[in-house]
Amino acid sequence: MPDVVVVGAGMIGAACAEALSAAGVDVLVLDRGTPAGGTTAAGEGNVLVSDKEPGPELQLAIASRQEWPKVLARLPEQVADVEWEPKGGLVVATTDPAPLEKFAAQQREAGVDAQLITPAEAFELEPLLTRAVTTAAYYPEDAQLQPVLATTALLAAVRSRGGEVRSGVTAVSVRRAATGRVIGVETDAGLIDCVAVVNACGPWAGAFGAAVGGPIEVLPRRGMILVTAPLPECVRHKVYDADYVGAVGSGDADLQTSTVVESTRSGTVLIGSSRERIGFDDTVKVHVLRELARKAVGLFPFLADVAVIRTYGGFRPYAPDHLPVLGPDPRVPGLWHATGHEGAGIGLAASTGRLVTELFIGVPPHVDPEPFRVDRPAVVGLP
Structure with a gap:
């Protein structure tokens, strides 16, 4: 046994x-x-x-x-190839830079390699990023599989x-x-x-x-993701706006969305993210998808002309x-x-x-x- x-x-x-x-x-x-x-x-x-x-x-x-x-x-x-990519992450602010700067400082004190960089340096990492960026933090330890x-x-x-x-x-x-x-x-x-x-x-x-x-x-907390058609290299890191951190830590049951954009090895771009406590309701809600798309275009304007080929969602286990x-x-x-x-x-x-x-x-x-x-x-x- x-x-x-x-x-x-x-x-x-x-x-x-x-x-x-x-x-x-x-x-x-x-x-x-x-x-x-x-x-x-x-x-x-x-x-x-x-x-x-x-x-x-x-x-x-x-x-x-x-x-x-x-x-x-x-x-x-x-079976060792799980598409492990230690590509690093980029968090950007397009409004007041102070909250992101404070958050990165707190993380550094906790042992995270959080590097505050200028908008110009962010554009070097991600050339297609919106020029509305006011500050950014680079996280070389972020990865994806x-x-x-x-x-x-x-x-x-x-x-x-x-x-x-x-x-x-x-x-x-x-x-x-x-x-x-x-x-x-x-x-x-x-x-x-x-x-x-x-x-x-x-x-x-x-x-x-x-x-x-x-x-x-x-409890279940639902999230939705958009998937684009395959593209040439366009998003090099995991990129998200500074609002994402607040959404992750929030206990609010109502819909919350924040911009998260990253590419996959196949060339598709994944666009998130949403959080909503609605039980196990798996109804596709168009207004959530529209909000994800709108915010993604705000972060990467070129996405306005890119086709979305599918969307998917799932329930995540949430403790209070x-x-x-x-x-x-x-x-x-x-x-x-x-x-x-x-x-x-x-x-x-x-x-x-x-x-x-x-x-x-x-x-x-x-x-x-x-x-x-x-x-x-x-x-x-x-x-």
């Missing part, structure tokens, strides 16, 4: 499974759909340190940016070490011993014996947690205090959670997998796990 069953074969579940298997833990990954078919498939692949305020999440992001190359080096050679390729590669690494991945299997509940400890996972295909289960169900983690006796407050939920659930021995990353799951996945593994096997963690603990008030509703 496996030691650990990971429920959820998206990026976070795959990263946890990969790290556990690399440490010698026997792992089985379950998903009711297909690997990387949910939130992961609706992501941009960002590995960012530039968009987080100083605090626990930023420290996790810094550690994860350092961890990603180590994880990629462990992948089987035949292809999230579906990366997730499937992580799962391939799990298989190469003797682990297993099962698609189309729904985890329904857990079986517990008389002591209360998890001894198996009940699925629609039968019981799977194990000593621990990891809830990596993304925006559905709250429902799964409740079903197995460990409810957590994780904006921090991931990582670690063991004290209410159900053997139940672990790895969720709540919202739109930062791709970037934070490498350190998430490492941290869960360190806690599971009992070695000193590489980051402080305390801020992410499961039994904090915002997550379990305690006073």
Whole structure:
């Protein structure tokens, strides 16, 4: 029997499974759909340190940016190309430069390489950028990868070490011993014996947690992205306006949009981003797409003449205090959670997998796990 069953074969579940298997833990990954078919498939692949305020999440992001190359080096050679691009990020302001300058200074104090540059220097990095830029910050540590390729590669690494991945299997509940400890996972295909289960169900983690006796407050937050027709090289870095940081950290349920523009290896340009708490409503809202397009043209005027070939959206797992939920659930021995990353799951996945593994096997963690603990008030509703 496996030691650990990971429920959820998206990026976070795959990263946890990969790290556990690399440490010698026997792992089985379950998903009711297909690997990387949910939130992961609706992501941009960002590995960012530039968009987080100083605090626990930023420290996790810094550690994860350092961890990603180590994880990629462990992948089987035949699946190692996940379109990893350490291209750097550029944050620009087109109005008052003071907030961006202050934010970059705070990040530098927290250990981020945040370089304030002049508009002229920004235009050298991105020649097609709007001339309305008043100041900019360059983040050489920002990177990007292809999230579906990366997730499937992580799962391939799990298989190469003797682990297993099962698609189309729904985890329904857990079986517990008389002591209360998890001894198996009940699925629609039968019981799977194990000593621990990891809830990596993304925006559905709250429902799964409740079903197995460990409810957590994780909500879906929807985001939409536009995709252009393939273009010659036109956007060299991840570029976004200074409003993006505020949108990332906001708890407002209403629609928020900010400009995020980046290219992919295939030549398409991804345009985001939106955030909206509307439950699991997947209706395509034209006014959101128009707002994304309008703001993108404001940042890169040439996009006004570029065709959009498709759009996609997805639900991101949102915790009320904006921090991931990582670690063991004290209410159900053997139940672990790895969720709540919202739109930062791709970037934070490498350190998430490492941290869960360190806690599971009992070695000193590489980051402080305390801020992410499961039994904090915002997550379990305690006073």
